Amino acid sequence: xxxxxxxxxxxxxxxxxxxxxxxxxxxxxxxxxxxxxxxxxxxxxxxxxxxxxxxxxxxxxxxxxxxxxxxxxxxxxxxxxxxxxxxxxxxxxxxxxxxxxxxxxxxxxxxxxxxxxxxxxxxxxxxxxxxxxxxxxxxxxxxxxxxxxxxxxxxxxxxxxxxxxxxxxxxxxxxxxxxxxxxxxxxxxxxxxxxxxxxxxxxxxxxxxxxxxxxxxxx
Amino acid sequence: xxxxxxxxxxxxxxxxxxxxxxxxxxxxxxxxxxxxxxxxxxxxxxxxxxxxxxxxxxxxxxxxxxxxxxxxxxxxxxxxxxxxxxxxxxxxxxxxxxxxxxxxxxxxxxxxxxxxxxxxxxxxxxxxxxxxxxxxxxxxxxxxxxxxxxxxxxxxxxxxxxxxxxxxxxxxxxxxxxxxxxxxxxxxxxxxxxxxxxxxxxxxxxxxxxxxxxxxxxxxxxxxxxxxxxxxxxxxxxxxxxxxxxxxxxxxxxxxxxxxxxxxxxxxxxxxxxxxxxxxxxxxxxxxxxxxxxxxxxxxxxxxxxxxxxxxxxxxxxxxxxxxxxxxxxxxxxxxxxxxxxxxxxxxxxxxxxxxxxxxxxxxxxxxxxxxxxxxxxxxxxxxxxxxxxxxxxxxxxxxxxxxxxxxxxxxxxxxxxxxxxxxxxxxxxxxxxxxxxxxxxxxxxxxxxxxxxxxxxxxxxxxxxxxxxxxxxxxxxxxxxxxxxxxxxxxxxxxxxxxxxxxxxxxxxxxxxxxxxxxxxxxxxxxxxxxxxxxxxxxxxxxxxxxxxxxxxxxxxxxxxxxxxxxxxxxxxxxxxxxxxxxxxxxxxxxxxxxxxxxxxxxxxxxxxxxxxxxxxxxxxxxxxxxxxxxxxxxxxxxxxxxxxxxxxxxxxxxxxxxxxxxxxxxxxxxxxxxxxxxxxxxxxxxxx
Numbered sequence: 001x002x003x004x005x006x007x008x009x010x011x012x013x014x015x016x017x018x019x020x021x022x023x024x025x026x027x028x029x030x031x032x033x034x035x036x037x038x039x040x041x042x043x044x045x046x047x048x049x050x051x052x053x054x055x056x057x058x059x060x061x062x063x064x065x066x067x068x069x070x071x072x073x074x075x076x077x078x079x080x081x082x083x084x085x086x087x088x089x090x091x092x093x094x095x096x097x098x099x100x101x102x103x104x105x106x107x108x109x110x111x112x113x114x115x116x117x118x119x120x121x122x123x124x125x126x127x128x129x130x131x132x133x134x135x136x137x138x139x140x141x142x143x144x145x146x147x148x149x150x151x152x153x154x155x156x157x158x159x160x161x162x163x164x165x166x167x168x169x170x171x172x173x174x175x176x177x178x179x180x181x182x183x184x185x186x187x188x189x190x191x192x193x194x195x196x197x198x199x200x201x202x203x204x205x206x207x208x209x210x211x212x213x214x215x216x217x218x219x
Numbered sequence: 220x221x222x223x224x225x226x227x228x229x230x231x232x233x234x235x236x237x238x239x240x241x242x243x244x245x246x247x248x249x250x251x252x253x254x255x256x257x258x259x260x261x262x263x264x265x266x267x268x269x270x271x272x273x274x275x276x277x278x279x280x281x282x283x284x285x286x287x288x289x290x291x292x293x294x295x296x297x298x299x300x301x302x303x304x305x306x307x308x309x310x311x312x313x314x315x316x317x318x319x320x321x322x323x324x325x326x327x328x329x330x331x332x333x334x335x336x337x338x339x340x341x342x343x344x345x346x347x348x349x350x351x352x353x354x355x356x357x358x359x360x361x362x363x364x365x366x367x368x369x370x371x372x373x374x375x376x377x378x379x380x381x382x383x384x385x386x387x388x389x390x391x392x393x394x395x396x397x398x399x400x401x402x403x404x405x406x407x408x409x410x411x412x413x414x415x416x417x418x419x420x421x422x423x424x425x426x427x428x429x430x431x432x433x434x435x436x437x438x439x440x441x442x443x444x445x446x447x448x449x450x451x452x453x454x455x456x457x458x459x460x461x462x463x464x465x466x467x468x469x470x471x472x473x474x475x476x477x478x479x480x481x482x483x484x485x486x487x488x489x490x491x492x493x494x495x496x497x498x499x500x501x502x503x504x505x506x507x508x509x510x511x512x513x514x515x516x517x518x519x520x521x522x523x524x525x526x527x528x529x530x531x532x533x534x535x536x537x538x539x540x541x542x543x544x545x546x547x548x549x550x551x552x553x554x555x556x557x558x559x560x561x562x563x564x565x566x567x568x569x570x571x572x573x574x575x576x577x578x579x580x581x582x583x584x585x586x587x588x589x590x591x592x593x594x595x596x597x598x599x600x601x602x603x604x605x606x607x608x609x610x611x612x613x614x615x616x617x618x619x620x621x622x623x624x625x626x627x628x629x630x631x632x633x634x635x636x637x638x639x640x641x642x643x644x645x646x647x648x649x650x651x652x653x654x655x656x657x658x659x660x661x662x663x664x665x666x667x668x669x670x671x672x673x674x675x676x677x678x679x680x681x682x683x684x685x686x687x688x689x690x691x692x693x694x695x696x697x698x699x700x701x702x703x704x705x706x707x708x709x710x711x712x713x714x715x716x717x718x719x720x721x722x723x724x725x726x727x728x729x730x731x732x733x734x735x736x737x738x739x740x741x742x743x744x745x746x747x748x749x750x751x752x753x754x755x756x757x758x759x760x761x762x763x764x765x766x767x768x769x770x771x772x773x774x775x776x777x778x779x780x781x782x783x784x785x786x787x788x789x790x791x792x793x794x795x796x797x798x799x800x801x802x803x804x805x806x807x808x809x810x811x812x813x814x815x816x817x818x819x820x821x822x823x824x825x826x827x828x829x830x831x832x833x834x835x836x837x838x839x840x841x842x843x844x845x846x847x848x849x850x851x852x853x854x855x856x857x858x859x860x861x862x863x864x865x866x867x868x869x870x871x872x873x874x875x876x877x878x879x880x881x882x883x884x885x886x887x888x889x890x891x892x893x894x895x896x897x898x899x900x901x902x903x904x905x906x907x908x909x
Contacts, residue, residue, distance in 0.1 A: 002389060002393040003389070007399070007400055007401075070400070083377070083383035083384075084400075085383050085384055085385065085386040085398070085399060086383070086386065088386060088388060088399040088400070089386040089387060089388060089399075092388040092389050092390075092399070093388075093389065093390050094390075
């Protein structure tokens, strides 16, 4: 699905600077790559810029989640001494980089086959109805954005959503609503399986390595 | 040196050769879209799949697979045929198949290969994707829905042009080529994007919906917009040039041409001189006359003037034939006053090695230190700039610039702007230059100064001191910016014994010592303000430009697409243009006009046909004996000792898109000037600080 973006929109800031703490991180990230290969730092720097915007965005009213303005891409190109177009290419390729403002909580619903078979349609519908928004839209209070994504690799606990950095798995209409309600109060729901599964073990408890599981305290 | 078998034929190739290259050597055709032998290899179109026996049990992309010892390659097995069909079907899924209204139709790689390797129908019943068209400036028309995402244009603009503005954005079905930020492609090589695009996504804007490729007459010719002498193909229909395309010549322009070469042709149809004119003595206005009348007026006038008061200037677009004829005519009239350096350049033309591009353009690829003196190759000779970039891209060759600080397409070390900075550089590096094959490129514009000849001497000495000259290497190069110049210097269209040069001739028009002045395509100086009012001015050329406005008699000549003529490029390479269309109206081939004039003057020149004239040229000057070859020139000394002024070097090209009468008459070139001037990173010339 095509990512929403508008490079000439009003919300695009004119300039972007990494803050003091992040400037140090920028140097650390670049130092990880051999000299002359600093281009490789494009992706971590884009992520850093997105996180910085998110940090600042929490304080704003309405709040904003992490996204990458054009000015930040240009800044990164300048820092890494690559043509700006190379940074745009990377930023537009990966679905993890948002090129337009999103809500404080970005809900990425997996609708790929395993999740779909296990009821992702219901999860999508719950989100839409409960928040009153459609795909790629943000609630008026700036709290939630909804996005459809491809497989996030948690098929064992399908259906699942990713909200900011956390996975919420084994969702039903009810649990999905609970998660959204808690988040709207800025409280932290339990991350992971909403059925109480540990990791990706079977629903009925461990079926193999049970002794080891007991030792680890998960059975 | 791996040995391999392709379709049962054995071949031994160099290490690192790809399968597609090896197949090409054998004459085995492998279809491709993304692979281009001058660009990097992304292997993303998958059209060049072949079967490698004993290799992986699947088709292999032959552009990205290096030849290995003992490989057995099949390019036409059932597996390959099936794979190609599949790829072709996938490529056509989102292609609109609007060939009947597509300008690429008839010369489209996708069309040809779909016929040759594809299926006869599609099994795709879903909706096709559509992509928004992009605005890439006044030269390139886009129909991005036709794009097959081969990324040739992205790689070209990054690698060859050195101005990475194009990219591939988004992913999967949404992947599209563009600039992302609505930036126009600001390179003087952008027209080549049209050639490398294998489909109709990028086509020529000025040529849009004008003609079909199969109805065009193709004439192989030479470009005259700069002194590179790019090899071109003139496509014409009826008596109209429809477009200009590059022709492969690895030694000159490879397979690229500059935008001026490609798009200035519409200037050939505007502001043309199509009949002789004389200035009416009473009204002072030009009036149309017949050839006989015009020649009669000239003959009557010249018979009253002594030979020493007659002078001639040959401009930037003059061909060798007409200059030879004019020179012979002046000699028969007893005039030693002639010059071809109408830009006011002063250098010593006695030694040929002192005014040509000795290393050859291809020599740039061997160089390991390039010193640019008083030149901005990006605007003066775009193709040479592209070569320098190629050398930088392949080997990160060191480049030093002394002269105007310009935005070139490669990084360089800046060493000042004045001749003194040059002397300082030479002093610091004399005998110590860490380079096997150092190369110096001096812009001919650097000699446009009072101390030009002294500078020439300094450069001659510097060449020796820096070790530019060896038995097997001559790295001293003069970069001219006018197509006619080297040819004119070769035939000695220069002040003869006791004759006057450009500045004296012009000064003579004011003090009365130049009573008649013959201008042959001489448009690059302001004739109206600089020529005295008493002088009788004859202008021969093809455009109503600066000089025609001042002329008393205008003789309409032929442009480079309308005559078979000889030009010598900056390397000293003799090349021929070929007549593609006829000159408009009553205009004639240039040498024929001079021959007719000589008859009217009663001094008939001794040649009746072009062949006779060329034979005369070939026997008189040995450099014209062979075309398209370079025979190294013997090194010698040149220039005159003198004091150098402290003025900074200046590039002679101020307006890249408007350097000659054809380009100035061209609408496309004027649009370019507007569009690219607005763009900040357009070719701009930063004048060096005084």
